[in-house]
Amino acid sequence: MPIVTIQQFPRDIAQKRELAKRITDAFCDVYGTDPVSVQVFFQEVTQENWSKGGQMGVDRDSAQ
Template identity: 70%
Template sequence: MPIVTIQQFPRSVEQKRELARRITQAFAEVYGAEEASVQVFFSEVEGENWAKGGVMGCDRPADPKA
């Protein structure tokens, strides 16, 4: 049973739904896994709970690609 954990900044449920669908398809195609056995966990991290280069995420400028 494949389990995929994704750590990311908050995204819309529509984006997560599409990503979960595509990841599930990839495991089914590449590993021959049953789609029903693929689990995808989203762990969303707010800017006040991470830092990069010593700067808290909430203090960094917004990423226009996010």
């Protein structure tokens, strides 16, 4: 049973639906799996809970 975890910034539900469908299709094409066995987990991280280079995401936007 394939399990895919995606960590990303919040996205529109339509985008997540499309991505989940494409990932599921890819597993079915390559591994020959049944679509119902493919699980996709979206972990959405806000800029308050992310940093890069020691700078919080919320601070990066205000500095640019």
